[in-house]
Amino acid sequence: MKSTQLILLICVLALFNLTACTQTKKNMNYNQLTPEEKAVIINKGTERPFVGEYVDNKANGTYICRQCNAPLYRSEDKFDSHCGWPSFDDEISGSVNRTIDADGRRTEITCKKCGAHLGHVFLGEGFTKKDTRYCVNSISMKFIPATPKGIEKAYFASGCFWGTEYHFMKAKGVVKTTVGYMGGNTTNPSYKDVCTGQTGHAETTEVEFDNSKTNYEEMVKLFFETHDFTQVGGQGPDIGNQYRSMIFYTSAEQKLIAEKYIEILTKKGYKVATKLEKAPVFWKAEDYHQEYYDKKHGSPYCHIYRKIF
Numbered sequence: 001m002k003s004t005q006l007i008l009l010i011c012v013l014a015l016f017n018l019t020a021c022t023q024t025k026k027n028m029n030y031n032q033l034t035p036e037e038k039a040v041i042i043n044k045g046t047e048r049p050f051v052g053e054y055v056d057n058k059a060n061g062t063y064i065c066r067q068c069n070a071p072l073y074r075s076e077d078k079f080d081s082h083c084g085w086p087s088f089d090d091e092i093s094g095s096v097n098r099t100i101d102a103d104g105r106r107t108e109i110t111c112k113k114c115g116a117h118l119g120h121v122f123l124g125e126g127f128t129k130k131d132t133r134y135c136v137n138s139i140s141m142k143f144i145p146a147t148p149k150g151i152e153k154a155y156f157a158s159g160c161f162w163g164t165e166y167h168f169m170k171a172k173g174v175v176k177t178t179v180g181y182m183g184g185n186t187t188n189p190s191y192k193d194v195c196t197g198q199t200g201h202a203e204t205t206e207v208e209f210d211n212s213k214t215n216y217e218e219m220v221k222l223f224f225e226t227h228d229f230t231q232v233g234g235q236g237p238d239i240g241n242q243y244r245s246m247i248f249y250t251s252a253e254q255k256l257i258a259e260k261y262i263e264i265l266t267k268k269g270y271k272v273a274t275k276l277e278k279a280p281v282f283w284k285a286e287d288y289h290q291e292y293y294d295k296k297h298g299s300p301y302c303h304i305y306r307k308i309f
């Protein structure tokens with residue numbers, strides 16, 4: 001083989017390798033699809049009418065992309081078109097791409113974030129005031145039910161729990177806060193146990209808020225705006241696993257919102273160290289830790305509010 005041919009071959013192989021790596025990286029965070037899901041989402045098939053999971057779903061919530069979890073449609077925009085597939089007259093702003101089909105007759109809709117095939121959009125049928133029908137395959141989406149109105153619980157760990165609680169107990173719509181331990185492997189731990197660093201528990205604040213007066217998004221924003229969420233394995237001068245930055249979510253909706261804000265911060269250039277975990281048992285801490293700064297008339301040493309959002 002001539003040397004020029006050899007160089008060309010090496011270049012082609014290198015390029016192929018690079019493309020393969022990029023592809024893997026791009027898809028790394030996507031959900032695994034079943035063959036039935038792939039037939040629609042990747043190969044642009046259509047599920048049979050009137051059999052999809054969400055055709056008659058009237059519950060309140062958000063429809064997200066089955067492949068990448070991007071929010072696509074809201075239940076408020078869903079209507080009954082009797083066509084056999086879930087129908088919406090609006091999308092969540094900027095979440096859906098429109099492309100004219102190869103035959104030039106219909107307009108395909110895909111997830112803007114990952115390209116998943118969703119279905120087609122039709123205009124001018126007169127179903128609703130918006131005169132638009134997004135005809136979406138149920139299998140392309142996953143439904144996240146909204147939390148019922150009332151008192152909702154949230155759990156945040158952001159270093160010393162005295163400082164975390166200090167900000168949440170003053171926030172609008174919060175009715176109660178309690179400090180404790182979460183995410184470890186021992187039952188009913190004491191502060192002394194947690195300080196050994198052997199329990200795996202994080203100092204956590206349980207926040208109970210009235211979601212008709214505020215919402216989980218406000219709680220998540222306050223969490224990120226009152227600690228250094230880029231610090232790994234500690235907070236300020238407090239070093240150790242018990243001071244790590246964590247959001248313990250109690251519902252799929254909370255998880256979705258927490259992921260959204262981590263994505264927003266990542267796009268702003270922050271390297272977010274906060275980890276998400278489904279909320280396990282919350283163990284209340286000793287009484288002297290509760291509302292510590294209010295009892296002592298003090299203020300936190302490393303939880304300072306700064307506006308980000």
Ligand SMILES: [Zn+2]
Pocket residue numbers: 065066067068069070111112113114115116
């Ligand atoms: Zn997607």
